[in-house]
Amino acid sequence: MVDSYHRSKMSPRLTEDSLSTREYGSSGPLSRDLLLTREQQLREEIARLKLEEQELREKDHWIKQNIMAVREKLAAERRM
DSSP states (O other): OHHHHHHHHSOOOOOHHHHIIIIITTTOSOOHHHHHHHHHHHHHHHHHHHHHHHHHHHHHHHHHHHHHHHHHHHHHHHHO
């Protein structure tokens, strides 16, 4: 379930094979502009993924704090 969620949020990726068949064809190597555009797309995706990673770390921390609080509450109730 988590994997499909992440895959749906990710932009389509170009593999070496898809680049070579799509862009090389008979017209020659990739153009500099295309490479720069792809580089910019990848930089934006990296930035988005870093932000998503940070958000997930914060959620993870919050969940762990809640788990600890629940455990402490249950332990206190058992002592009564």
